[in-house]
Amino acid sequence: MARIELKNIQKKWGAVWGVRDVNLDIADEEFIVFLGPSGCGKTTTMRMISGLEDPSEGDIVMDGEVMNDVDARDRDVAMVFQGYALYPNMSIYENIRFPLRMRGVPKGDHDRLIKRAAELVELTDYLDRKPGALSGGQRQRAALARAIVRQPHVFLMDEPLSNLDAKLRQHMRVQIKHIQRELKITTVYVTHDQIEAMTLADRIVIMEKGAIQQIGTPDEIYNDPANTFVAAFIGSPPMNLIEGTLENGTFSAEGVRVEGLSTSHSGAITLGVRPEDCAVDPASTHLAGSVYGVEPTGDMTFLTLKAGEKLIEVKADREYRADLNAAEKVRFDLSRIYLFDTASGLRLR
Incomplete structure (x- = not known):
């Protein structure tokens, strides 16, 4: 050919x-x-x-x-x-x-x-x-x-x-x-x-x-x-991209705190996590927000949380239901966390 x-x-x-x-x-x-x-x-x-x-x-x-x-x-x-x-x-x-x-x-x-x-x-x-x-x-x-x-x-x-x-x-x-x-x-x-x-x-x-x-x-x-363009373009829903700061392995943003990240980077960082790598967990300290939307699709439920001004997408169990504006917490899979330079959008390895 x-x-x-x-x-x-x-x-x-x-x-x-x-x-x-x-x-x-x-x-x-x-x-x-x-x-x-x-x-x-x-x-x-x-x-x-x-x-x-x-x-x-x-x-x-x-x-x-x-x-x-x-x-x-x-x-x-x-x-x-x-x-x-x-x-x-x-x-x-x-x-x-x-x-x-x-x-x-x-x-x-x-x-x-x-x-x-x-x-x-x-x-x-x-x-x-x-x-x-x-x-x-x-x-x-x-x-x-x-x-x-x-x-x-x-x-x-x-x-x-x-x-x-x-x-x-x-x-x-x-x-x-x-x-x-x-x-x-x-x-x-x-x-x-x-x-x-x-x-x-x-x-x-x-x-x-x-x-x-x-x-x-x-x-x-x-x-x-x-980079963040590719991360946000691929996936349905696309990857959550949360802008914040990283110091001594701890990422912080409004409603978000993730400790124990194995990286030497610091400063203005964008944290990326896909909806399927998030899980509803009342004991989690990673993300706390209010329920913005719940969309049952049969095989799973799409949950949208509002943390500060940011909307976070989560793929929850098919049986998950919650009232709008209810408080909810989410745990991230730390092995599936991505870090990007906020200014350039490039992936930090």
């Missing part, structure tokens, strides 16, 4: 930076996800890989060949967009067939390739229908089949599931990952949805303001965040 290297990639429009100093090596057959908020540079980076945008500086390299001056149509990549981009006057069969016609694939191979692609996305029974007769999920699968039928070296997917409801998104995530593993095609996927990133990726590239914040496997990103 294809190995992709991004070497010192920059993109700017006049004085406006879109992407800054991106360096990344995407392995052959890897599924890599660019994750970040709107405007962070993830789609621009993918468009430069595709050839739809030219880098201001740096090189796009595929299998050892610099692609900067190679037209998009000659890069052997297939794109799947947020919008399905299907031709409404054509049947699904003809929509899937369209790339084969454009690339001059012998007509005798069309039917076999189309039916194989349709089978992979479970659309065999819908090939004679037009896009208007299909659901959103079925149309997205048709767009995916149109990309598959080309047998490209690289898949590029730009938020392809954003228009689907939650249940369909979950189903399509499973399908996309299964298809990528079966076809063994290098895949670059862009999303702002951290659940998609965590469930799909071999590695995640988190971006903010055009720069890479961290690269790692889903486990590495979740368990070892490099």
